[in-house]
């Protein structure tokens with residue numbers, strides 16, 4: 001791991017502070033390195049990690065998965081006078097970022113080594129999280145909210161069939177996350193029921209403290225229809241979409257994350273009520289795509305995946321096709337680029353290709369979980385310099401193609417952004433978002 005210490009952080013803030021806000025730079029550094037929590041005091045009423053799809057932890061030892069940590073933190077004030085910055089929590093026992101309890105001030109604080117960075121608030125527990133569906137399932141398990149309550153995350157199939165084919169994406173720990181969660185939570189199921197989803201959404205909808213504005217419907221890839229009673233991936237997810245949209249049409253922005261499908265199947269998703277289509281591309285370079293995403297490469301192919309993304313614009317509309325990149329895997333061993341600039345040039349080419357076709361690609365900051373293939377190969381995170389350059393590149397291209405702030409991602413700008421797994425929404429200038 002290329003750890004950043006205070007000198008490194010200050011360098012990037014000084015060097016790029018006029019182009020990027022400090023909130024975005026610090027957020028990327030915390031996401032890439034994770035956080036270590038000193039033992040939590042008697043703190044109640046925070047929303048704990050729900051392990052909704054991946055572990056999003058660098059370390060996943062038994063003591064970590066049995067302990068309770070916040071899903072997200074908000075970092076504010078401190079030496080850079082930070083505006084509230086919402087950051088997904090990724091546990092890393094050896095991170096230089098440490099959350100401690102300051103007994104004198106009666107608050108949690110974040111340190112980078114011995115340097116105080118800012119005050120910490122844990123993601124608030126919403127009343128609906130503690131409730132149960134009529135079948136006895138907890139709402140936190142069936143329909144957790146993330147992004148400070150903005151997004152309801154409906155991972156309805158928490159395994160991916162690419163693993164059975166030994167062709168899973170090399171950065172993904174979905175199936176080991178399922179196995180780990182099953183050890184501590186007997187009711188953590190691989191496939192959720194439509195009734196549970198509808199009931200959990202009803203509980204959220206009627207809760208006074210709900211601030212949810214969107215939901216994501218997703219899960220692992222389905223390639224073996226036999227195991228799904230003959231259902232294709234589209235049959236499976238369309239049934240959930242139809243049930244949700246029949247009951248709650250217009251309540252939330254609907255987003256669907258599935259493989260890249262042909263126009264006929266995309267039309268089925270659209271007709272069932274999907275508003276935004278995410279079909280994640282992960283990494284642009286051809287060789288890296290084939291090596292890091294062997295399932296996507298084998299079952300659909302890179303060129304076809306790209307074609308389907310572009311074709312989807314005519315079905316979902318301009319700017320409503322939003323493929324994700326896992327930013328940083330371009331620098332992983334053994335396949336990755338050896339230089340940061342080569343990685344940025346390659347990913348920049350992909351971002352520009354999509355943006356010039358009215359697609360808005362976004363990215364999540366790679367969390368090198370030790371339970372993923374890349375993690376088992378000893379990989380650690382990409383350097384902060386890469387993330388700073390990527391923020392600049394993404395915003396340069398977004399501005400060049402005069403694109404809107406993507407829908408379904410909440411507020412943009414420092415102190416306002418809710419998207420918690422990369423800083424691309426924090427890095428908008430306030431004037432861009434007015």
Ligand code: SF4
Nearest residue numbers: 160162168169172220
């Ligand atoms: S498609 Fe890739 S990233 Fe998505 S769940 Fe399957 S293995 Fe993981």
